[in-house]
Amino acid sequence: MAFNLAFLSSVLIILSAFSPVITALSSNYYDKSCPNVDQIVSNAVKKAAANDRTVPAALLRMHFHDCFIRGCDASVLLNSKGSNQAEKDGPPNISLHAFYVIDNAKKQVEASCPGVVSCADILALAARDAVVQSGGPNWDVPKGRKDGRTSKATETRQLPAPTFNISQLQQSFSQRGLSLNDLVALSGGHTLGFSHCSSFQNRIHNFNATHDVDPSLRPSFAASLKNTCPINNRPKNAGATMDPSSTTFDNAYYKLILQGKSLFSSDQALLSFPKTKNLVTKFATSKEAFLDAFVNSMIKMSSITGGQEVRKDCRIVN
Incomplete structure (x- = not known):
């Protein structure tokens, strides 16, 4: 399309x-x-x-x-x-x-x-x-x-770190001229790929003084993550796919957030503010709305510039 x-x-x-x-x-x-x-x-x-x-x-x-x-x-x-x-x-x-x-x-x-x-x-x-x-x-x-x-x-x-809350995310994006709409749309890139345990271990081990696991996580999902990422003797390069369709660009990411099955604190944080929560719901409901927003935000983000030359070799300066 x-x-x-x-x-x-x-x-x-x-x-x-x-x-x-x-x-x-x-x-x-x-x-x-x-x-x-x-x-x-x-x-x-x-x-x-x-x-x-x-x-x-x-x-x-x-x-x-x-x-x-x-x-x-x-x-x-x-x-x-x-x-x-x-x-x-x-x-x-x-x-x-x-x-x-x-x-x-x-x-x-x-x-x-x-x-x-x-x-x-x-x-x-x-x-x-x-x-x-x-x-x-x-x-x-x-x-x-x-x-x-x-x-x-x-x-x-x-x-922006996977542990960021909504205030930290908003500040990080606004410093780059990006809005809350851009934040939610670009976060949809998390529909692709894999994450190592280190990026979400804060949610499944020693979350806070009263909860070992982030209570916003669905219990069955949290249990599977704890099994994959034990606190001791964790396998090297252990982790989880960002969503079950992690090689397909779709709107499953937003559906998972609403189900308590997102990996990062920064993903869950999108539900902590009314505007971003409404956008998550909108994108979970309409793939077309997500794709339109993602394209606009990608163009906006990728137009932040700052270079000086055309390199002959991408790994070294001229």
């Missing part, structure tokens, strides 16, 4: 929360300089996803984590160098993977249009294609981002 949004034909201008520079993006930015870029990136994602079903979730998460630090500038792709630990080596990003997909796409794009397309644009396109490959909506990605030259692991503490 393609979403033909009228405003995509015009220039999108978003003021980055990380830079005083206003950058113009356009869906036809590469029409003359690299007309095949969308297809090249799409093919790279499709090939990788065919060999590894975890790739779409990885690419979508990678794009989120990139945009929430210094804007969508591909700083998450840079390797650590010397004494500088890059974003990808920060604690919240240790489990990021599938960087090779962006490397492969960049190599093919460079062969077709050398020195033209930024890594940040490739990552934004790959995130869109990850959603499409998972059965989700298609949309025109505004392009024209530049790649950043700075990447610091210490800055990954700015990422």
Whole structure:
């Protein structure tokens, strides 16, 4: 399903929360300089996803984590160098993977249009294609981002944590020019992927002084999570899928929140505020409403910019 949004034909201008520079993006930015870029990136994602079903979730998460630090500038792709630990080596990003997909796409794009397309644009396109490959909506990605030259692991503490409450989530998103609507819509990306026990153990062990388990969790679901993630002798890489259809982009995530079967405290927190609770209910009831909102919020988030160059290699600055 393609979403033909009228405003995509015009220039999108978003003021980055990380830079005083206003950058113009356009869906036809590469029409003359690299007309095949969308297809090249799409093919790279499709090939990788065919060999590894975890790739779409990885690419979508990678794009989120990139945009929430210094804007969508591909700083998450840079390797650590010397004494500088890059974003990808920060604690919240240790489990990021599938960087090779962006490397492969960049190599093919460079062969077709050398020195033209930024890594940040490739990552934004790959995130869109990850959603499409998972059965989700298609949309025109505004392009024209530049790649950043700075990447610091210490800055990954700015990422919204799975333990955040609604106030912390609202603050994190508003600092990036994103609304409560964007918060709930973008949280729907949790319909894809897998979480390690460490991201939700606070809800199933020693929750507070009176409850070992978060009482908002459905008891049977909490019991299954405790069995998967015991407090002692936990298997390495143990965890749970974000929802039973974790390789399909759908609205099951919102239904699970209402059923007390969400993994993260930050997921459950969406029910603690009237506006966000109403949106969760709306998206759980209407897949179409969710998909429309997700597309709009993805375009808005991915238009937060902050880079300075077009890298030749996504892992190192020029």
